[in-house]
Amino acid sequence: MAVNRSNESEGFLTTTVDALFNWSLKNSLWPMPLGISCCAIEMMAFAGPRFDVSRFGAEVFRFSPRQSDLLIVAGTVTYKMAKVVRKIYDQMPDPKWVISMGVCASSGGMYRSYSVVQGIDQFVPVDVYVAGCPPRPDSLLKALMVIQKKIQAGGKVVPELEQDKILVE
Amino acid sequence: MDQRKNVSQILKALEDRDTNLVLEDPIENYMVLNIGPQHPATHGVLRLLVKLDGETVVDCVPELGFLHRGYEKIAEACSYYEFITHTDRLDYISPLANNVAYALAVEKIAGVEAPPRAQYIRVISAELARISSHLMAIGAMAMDVGAMTVFLWSFREREKLYDVFDLFTGVRFTTSYTRIGGVAQDIDDKAMQAIKKYIDEFPKNLDEIRRMLNRNRIFLGRTVGVGAIAAQDAIDIGLSGPNIRACGVEYDLRTFSPYLVYDRLSFDVITEKEGDCFARYMVRMREMEESVKIVRQAIDKIPSGPVKADLPKKVLPEKELVYTKMEEMIHDFVIVNDGVSPAVGDTYVATEGSKGELGFYIMSDGGGNPWRLKIRAPSFYNLQALPIMLKGQMISDVVAIIGSIDPIMGEADK
Amino acid sequence: MGKKEIEKRLRSSFGEAIVSVDEINGQTSIEVKCERIVEVCKLLKEEFKFNYLSDLCGADMLNFEDLSARKAYLAIEHGNPPKSVSHEDRFLVIYQLTSLENKERLRLKVKVDGDNPVCPSVTSVFKAANWSEREAFDMYGIEFEGHPDLRRIYMPEEYEHHPLRKDFPLMGVPGSLPLPRK
Numbered sequence: 121m122a123v124n125r126s127n128e129s130e131g132f133l134t135t136t137v138d139a140l141f142n143w144s145l146k147n148s149l150w151p152m153p154l155g156i157s158c159c160a161i162e163m164m165a166f167a168g169p170r171f172d173v174s175r176f177g178a179e180v181f182r183f184s185p186r187q188s189d190l191l192i193v194a195g196t197v198t199y200k201m202a203k204v205v206r207k208i209y210d211q212m213p214d215p216k217w218v219i220s221m222g223v224c225a226s227s228g229g230m231y232r233s234y235s236v237v238q239g240i241d242q243f244v245p246v247d248v249y250v251a252g253c254p255p256r257p258d259s260l261l262k263a264l265m266v267i268q269k270k271i272q273a274g275g276k277v278v279p280e281l282e283q284d285k286i287l288v289e
Numbered sequence: 290m291d292q293r294k295n296v297s298q299i300l301k302a303l304e305d306r307d308t309n310l311v312l313e314d315p316i317e318n319y320m321v322l323n324i325g326p327q328h329p330a331t332h333g334v335l336r337l338l339v340k341l342d343g344e345t346v347v348d349c350v351p352e353l354g355f356l357h358r359g360y361e362k363i364a365e366a367c368s369y370y371e372f373i374t375h376t377d378r379l380d381y382i383s384p385l386a387n388n389v390a391y392a393l394a395v396e397k398i399a400g401v402e403a404p405p406r407a408q409y410i411r412v413i414s415a416e417l418a419r420i421s422s423h424l425m426a427i428g429a430m431a432m433d434v435g436a437m438t439v440f441l442w443s444f445r446e447r448e449k450l451y452d453v454f455d456l457f458t459g460v461r462f463t464t465s466y467t468r469i470g471g472v473a474q475d476i477d478d479k480a481m482q483a484i485k486k487y488i489d490e491f492p493k494n495l496d497e498i499r500r501m502l503n504r505n506r507i508f509l510g511r512t513v514g515v516g517a518i519a520a521q522d523a524i525d526i527g528l529s530g531p532n533i534r535a536c537g538v539e540y541d542l543r544t545f546s547p548y549l550v551y552d553r554l555s556f557d558v559i560t561e562k563e564g565d566c567f568a569r570y571m572v573r574m575r576e577m578e579e580s581v582k583i584v585r586q587a588i589d590k591i592p593s594g595p596v597k598a599d600l601p602k603k604v605l606p607e608k609e610l611v612y613t614k615m616e617e618m619i620h621d622f623v624i625v626n627d628g629v630s631p632a633v634g635d636t637y638v639a640t641e642g643s644k645g646e647l648g649f650y651i652m653s654d655g656g657g658n659p660w661r662l663k664i665r666a667p668s669f670y671n672l673q674a675l676p677i678m679l680k681g682q683m684i685s686d687v688v689a690i691i692g693s694i695d696p697i698m699g700e701a702d703k
Numbered sequence: 704m705g706k707k708e709i710e711k712r713l714r715s716s717f718g719e720a721i722v723s724v725d726e727i728n729g730q731t732s733i734e735v736k737c738e739r740i741v742e743v744c745k746l747l748k749e750e751f752k753f754n755y756l757s758d759l760c761g762a763d764m765l766n767f768e769d770l771s772a773r774k775a776y777l778a779i780e781h782g783n784p785p786k787s788v789s790h791e792d793r794f795l796v797i798y799q800l801t802s803l804e805n806k807e808r809l810r811l812k813v814k815v816d817g818d819n820p821v822c823p824s825v826t827s828v829f830k831a832a833n834w835s836e837r838e839a840f841d842m843y844g845i846e847f848e849g850h851p852d853l854r855r856i857y858m859p860e861e862y863e864h865h866p867l868r869k870d871f872p873l874m875g876v877p878g879s880l881p882l883p884r885k
Contacts (some may be wrong), residue, residue, distance in 0.1 A: 234875025
C-alpha cells in the first residue's frame with residue numbers, strides 16, 4: 121500500500137521523507153473511473169463544475185488503468201463484468217486503492233437476482249464503501265477524504281479512522 | 290450455423306488466454322479489434338468487435354449483457370408498487386420518464402385513471418426528463434468528438450435541473466415519483482416558481498451551446514455524412530425516437546397514440562432528412578426547444594385538484610389518514626400486501642421515452658405480482674442498427690456514431 | 704382498416720391456423736398456430752401495412768391459474784378465465800405489430816411446445832426480430848428455425864440454464880457462473 125516502513129527503525133529523516141511522500145501521494149490521486157451504470161452519472165457530476173474534485177488534485181480522470189492509482193467501481197457488477205473488473209484491478213500498478221461506490225457494488229444493492237454479484241469484495245479488496253443509491257457526490261468526496269487520511273497515516277492504525285473505515289454515508 | 294461458429298470463434302479467441310485465432314482464410318487481411326466493455330466512449334458497458342480493413346470498418350458485432358440485472362425475473366417477484374423504484378434505473382439519465390411510462394401501463398391494465406392535475410404534472414416531469422436526457426446526450430457526444438467545453442456546460446445546466454427535481458420530488462436523481470393512480474406528492478408554489486424560472490432561462494443557455502457547435506467546422510467535419518441510415522432500413526430494424534426522426538420518418542408516440550394530455554398541447558414533431566450524426570444532433574437540439582414550449586403550456590393550463598385517484602381499493606391512501614383512520618389503514622394493509630390485483634389479461638402500452646419507444650407489456654394473472662412483465666427498451670433496438678451504420682466508416686467514426694445513437698446500457702441490458 | 708376486416712381476411716386465407724381473436728382493454732390479440740406465423744406476418748405487412756415490429760417476447764405459462772377467483776373479498780371483476788395449460792402449450796411467443804401509416808397496433812400470440820420448443824423465425828419478414836429472438840432463446844430456450852445467428856445475448860455463452868423459466872430460482876443456481884479469485 122502506501123509508503124510504509126513501520127518495521128524499520130524510524131529515524132528523523134525517514135519519517136519526514138515518508139510524510140512528504142505521503143502528502144504528495146494523497147494530494148494527487150488519479151482516479152480510474154469504472155462507470156458501469158447509474159452511479160457513473162453521479163461520478164461525472166462529482167467531476168463536474170459544482171462538486172469540483174480538482175480542488176483535491178484528482179481531476180485527472182485517466183481512463184487507462186496503467187496510469188491511475190484509485191479505482192472507483194461505480195455501478196452494478198454482474199458475473200459477466202466481474203472478470204473485467206478484476207483484470208483492470210490487476211493492471212493497475214501499486215500502490216492502489218479501491219472505492220466501492222453505491223450499494224450495488226458494495227453488496228448487490230436492490231438486485232437480488234441470478235446475475236448480480238452480491239458485493240465486489242468477493243474478488244477485489246476494497247478500502248472504502250460508499251452507501252447510497254446513488255450516493256450524492258458529497259458522499260464520494262468524503263470517501264476520497266477518508267482515503268487521503270488513510271494514506272497520510274501510512275499504514276499505521278488510526279483509531280479515528282476505524283469508524284470511518286466501514287461505511288461512509 | 291457457419292456464421293454462428295465464426296462469431297463464436299472470434300469471441301472465444303479474444304478471451305484472456307494465449308490462443309491462436311484460426312479463421313477460414315489464413316491470408317486474410319482483416320484485423321479484429323476489441324473495443325472492450327471498459328472504454329471511455331462506449332456510453333456504458335458495450336463491447337464491440339470490429340473487423341477492420343486498414344482503417345475502414347468491414348463488419349461489427351456488438352456484445353451486450355454486461356449489465357444484465359434480471360429485471361424481468363425480479364418483476365415477477367415484486368408487487369406492482371415495489372417495481373416503481375426499479376423502473377428508475379432503466380434509462381438512468383431520465384428516471385422520471387420511465388416512472389411515467391410504467392405507471393401508465395399498470396393503470397391501463399388495472400382500470401385506474403389519474404386525475405387531471407396529476408396528468409399535467411406527469412407531462413411536466415416527462416418533458417423535463419427529456420431535456421435532461423438530451424443535454425447529456427449532446428454533452429457526451431461533443432466530448433467524444435473533442436469539444437470538452439460543451440460537456441461541462443451541459444453538466445452545469447443539468448445540475449440546475451437537479452435542483453428543480455429536488456424541490457418537487459425530494460430526490461436529485463432516482464426519483465420514483467409517480468404512483469399507480471397519480472403522483473407521490475403535489476407541486477407546491479415554490480417548486481412551480483423554480484420550474485418557471487428554469488424554463489425562462491434555459492433557451493439562453495441552450496443558445497450558448499448552439500453557437501459553439503452548429504457551424505463549427507471541426508464538429509461538422511466529424512458528423513456530417515457519418516453513420517447515415519436510410520429511412521426504410523430504419524423502419525425495418527426497429528429504430529425509434531430521435532434516431533428515426535432524423536431519417537425523415539415522422540414517428541412520435543405523443544402524436545401517434547396520444548396519452549396523458551398531449552392532445553391538448555400544441556407542439557411540432559421535429560424531423561430531418563439525412564439520417565446522419567449531424568441530423569440526429571439537430572433533432573435533439575430542436576426537440577429541447579419543443580419541450581420548453583410544452584412545459585410552458587402545461588404550467589399555464591394546469592388545473593387544481595387532487596393528485597391521486599379516489600379508488601380506495603387500488604390506490605394507496607394518504608399517509609396522514611393511514612395513521613389516524615381505520616378504513617384507510619385497512620386499505621393500505623390490503624394494497625401493500627396483496628397488490629393492485631388487476632383483472633386477468635394483458636396489455637402493451639408505449640410512451641415516448643427520451644430515447645424512443647419505451648413500452649411495457651404486462652400479463653396479469655389476477656394476483657398482486659405481474660405474471661410477465663416485458664420492457665421494450667428503445668436502446669436495445671437502436672443498438673441493433675449499429676452494424677448497418679458502421680459499415681464502410683472509419684475506425685475513428687465509431688465513437689461519434691455511438692454517441693449520436695445515444696444508447697444507455699441500463700435499459701438495453703435490462 | 705378495421706379489426707373486423709383483418710380478422711375476416713385472415714380467417715379466409717388461413718382458416719384453421721387462426722385459433723382465436725380477443726379484445727381486452729381496446730387492444731386486439733390474435734392467436735395463430737405455430738407453423739403459419741411467417742405467412743401471417745407477411746400478409747399483415749404487405750396488405751395491411753403493419754410494417755414495424757415494436758416488440759417480440761416470450762412467456763412461460765407453467766402453472767398459470769386465475770388468482771382473481773381467490774380475491775372475492777376485494778370484489779374485483781373477473782376477466783376472461785384462462786383455459787388450463789397443458790405441457791404442450793407451455794411457452795408463448797408474443798409479437799406486437801404497429802402500422803405507421805394507419806396508426807394501429809396488433810398483437811399476435813403463438814403457442815410453443817414445452818418439451819421441444821421450436822418456432823419459425825420471422826427475421827425474413829421483420830429484421831427487427833433478430834436480437835429479440837436471441838433474447839427469447841437466451842431466457843426461455845425457444846429455438847427459432849431459420850434465424851441467421853442464434854446464440855445467447857445476455858448471459859455468457861457457456862451458461863447452461865434458461866433464467867426466465869418459472870422453475871428457475873430467482874437467485875440462480877450457485878456455481879453456474881464463475882467468479883475470478885481474490
